[in-house]
Amino acid sequence: MQEYNNVSVLIVGAGPAGLATAITLKNQQPDLDIVVIDKAAGVGNHNLSGAVLEPGAIAKLMDPIDPDWTESDDAKGVLLSKVNKDDIMFLLGKKLAFPIEIVIKMAKAFKLGFGQMTHSGDYICSVSKLTTWLNKVAISLGVEVLYGFAAEEILWDAEEHIATGVKLVDQGLNKEGNPERGYLAGEVVNAKTIVIAEGCDGLLAEKFVKRAGLTRQAAQLYSIGVKELIKVTDEQYKKFGEDRVVHAMGYPIWTPAIGPGMFGGGIMYPMGDNHIAVGMIIGLDYKFCDFNPQDALTRFKGHKFVKQFIDGGIVTEAGAKMIPEGGLYAIPRCPKTETIGRSNVMLLGDSAGLVNMCKIKGMHNAIESGIAAANAIAESIDEPKGLARIYTLKLEQAGVLKEMATAKNFRQTVAKFGNLQGMPLSVLGGWLPKFNIEPDYKTLTTSKYRLKPSVKFDKDTFTAVAATEHREEEPCHLLIENETICRETCLGKFGAPCITFCPAGVYESVQGQPKAANPSNCLHCKTCQRKCPYDNIRWTVPEPNGGPKYKTM
Template sequence: MEVDVVIVGAGPAGLSAAIRLKQLDEELMVVVLEKGSEVGAHILSGAVLDPSGLARLFPDWKDKGAPLNVPVKEDNFYVLGEAGQIRLPNAIMPPLMNNHGNYIVSMGNVCRWMAEQAEALGVEIYPGMACSELIYGDDGEVKGVVAGEFGKNADGTPGDGYEPGMELLGKYVFLSEGVRGSLSKEVIAKYGLDEDCDVPKFGIGMKEIWEVDPDKHNEGEVTHTMGWPLGFKNSGGSFVYHLDNNQVYVGYIVDLNYKNPHLYPYMEFQRFKHHPKIAKLLEGGKRVAYGARAVTKGGYQSIPQVAFPGGALLGCSAGLVNLPRIKGNHNAMHSGIEAAEAAHAAIQDGRGGDLLEAYDASLKSGPVGKDLHRVRNVAPLNAKFGPLGGLALGGFDMWFQTIFGGFSLFGTVKHGKNDAQSTQDASKHKPIDYPKPDGKLSFDRLTNVSFSFTNHEESQPAHLRLTDAETPIKVNLPKFAEPAQRYCPAGVYEVVDNEFVINFQNCVHCKTCDIKDPSQNITWTVPQGGDGPNYPNM
């Protein structure tokens, strides 16, 4: 099947690109391929949405019924201790941290609405179509993808109901797979797109949706915290967002640069909910959904070259999250728009399969680059000076850049090691004793995974692949106490009778294993289309 533009991933970046392409030229053939069972099934985000990207696509988004129904009315930031908290005054927060004009949303539902707008413009969207490989042209350019391969046996051979994949070819291929996408990882390595940038950095974000007592609900409240339970040696923090219908998003992000391999991010999240302030909100309520996924936090200096021969990296595939704002969806939309405009101009000129240099330039000099440049030092300062020192220095740097037009006394601080390299030997750290979940505020992993509505057809090949099958037991277990048992928020990895077990059926596609494994021995790839979590309104 030959089209003008093939887009991998129906998230905010991919859908924005598709919409903008059709707005520019309704005759263009644009196809969006989504590995989830439906648009939104694999979308997980906080989320407080800055509507600037959406407004570029649809200035009349309110009249069109976009599901941005809960404006932020109250903004809080707390430093937590084990039994209490200190609220930081809003007046000392840099202006960019202000959430006035933003909306508490389900990004899954926003993407479902965007898909409706895209289809109304003539975009073809195919859910349940996992893109398993790239197709290269004679000159080494990306010219398409293979999507929709079904029915393989566990050993990789075709099963009785095998269906071969479909080749979709385009003048340009956009990769908007989210964090650590398998095809994006391939093109970054193949074309050396990261040769001139800093290392990528990540966190693991976990989220639950709670229905709470109406008397405790405060629609429009946004609260962020740092400190307990992670303390002030490891960076990360929480978000608590009050949306409508007495629902609250409760989430926790643990930065993956932590040193102690005994640290258990999921249990840090569960322990957080027992803080008196959070427990008071949740007691008597009901958890209705759970999910997790990695979050990019490298920022401006970690953005790779985003244009490659025949295509482009969009959204979180390029790492466009603004860490202190905890926002990336607006930048994902901006990136999709910029890529669409560059591709449209190229196609108008009769080009295809070449390098969209205009996109790379506009991304880094336009709204996305400006948004990320002024916060570029927050993550590395946190890593070098700890959360408290990073909070003070990062806050000073953001204020200074606000006053002096983006100039920083620190220049651009480097990240140093990647997250896998940050993991130290287990012998240097003490194991951490986590309280047992009580089944009311806190839950074991497997019970919570059932609330992600995850399903994988069990006879297919495991989509989590080991470079060396012996490394987990021979290297990671004695040296690092095999941290895969803990860093995975879905209980995929176990050590049983000195055997490394991969329960790929549990996988919620967060891709933490691909990032944090200290031996870099695990590669996350796509399962067959439609498999994975089925998030209702994350």
């Protein structure tokens, strides 16, 4: 049985980046044993995005597999339509909406950073569906994609500077952490090379960054995206249009002068079958201690412009996920060699933070990074210690890092100067010096969100349609380092904001003690470990097969 614990290439995470690696590599080297593991119970279950996808990367991935891939039913079913109408709106108050594409288009004409924020010609797609398709392609090539396996620890040989494998999470512990009947200790998977493509704020990625001594020039910044899939009437759907996307700025998270002043915006994408995805993305550097991103979603949905398309609709799916927004400076690298990863371990996609904040898109870069990693492995599997170096070089050659450079200071500029000054200032892009921006958890104040809806957001329904669950008897995967702080400091000062901001209602105050009372509701967005004002929450890997079951997110 032991031989089955050894693999040549272990890819952690079956998202666009990981599957792109597997597909490209298996296509080039059919005899190589490649195993992809994912903590979700099934394909696409933990994948959430907007999403619009630039056509370049997916073509680069699929062309070598099947030149006629655009004609396949799978591709057609996933890449629903190309964006024809690209609305960028500025919302003012509950009723007014002004189109501002012109500003973006002018910026584009002058080659300014945020001019990249256009989507014409991009595919509208659901990333759960995209990964379902890529999973099928990978399997048909002979890749082993195994769902229900969660990596907990990277086995890093500090002397040889090489990873030997990963340890999977223990299964079958009870609430107290003792083995129950059926207990299965986390197996060790030995691998020649490890591709970490876990998505944003990856557990294994962050452990690897620490073990291997990778550093970031600037702290990673995050946004939280909350999204609902709403089934609307034929008329509403037709009125919205199948080839249109809406991005909105302004209300309810930012208004000039009177506030609030948060980074982010709303999105509306048509997802086929009379479903419209409505989402809100908020920079986690917000300061209001009573703020819940879902409140902003409620306000957004209530805005006259949005409401006309979704009024009376039924929420059929929902979910939440973080986005790494720090950009180029926040990519973890080896301090000496500047490789993204180290030795035989590579960091891909959101795990590396390859999101272009000017475009607010990262999926194309995730796929590009997958192709780069595959090419690196194909070139040098027998000398795995050089893989991170070759991979970084290939990312460079693919133009990914160059693209990241155009947006390198965008998010930090906005964070430092606020939207009104920051956006225009970001025009200066690369010329501005690198700022030191505080991590998101330090920005919280005691001030209140003035647009808080009077009705509490219905988190129970939200998690129910996200179909999230964990084994009830497993140990709580959300650790609070010091409960006294929660009880005696945070609760009084901030009102324990985790209770409010957690989109799944995991946290509750039980007899005066804030705690992760409902861990089985967790959506794996990890906001809690990045926004707890005392940096007091640690998100550990739960047993696999838990978490949401996204289908069209």
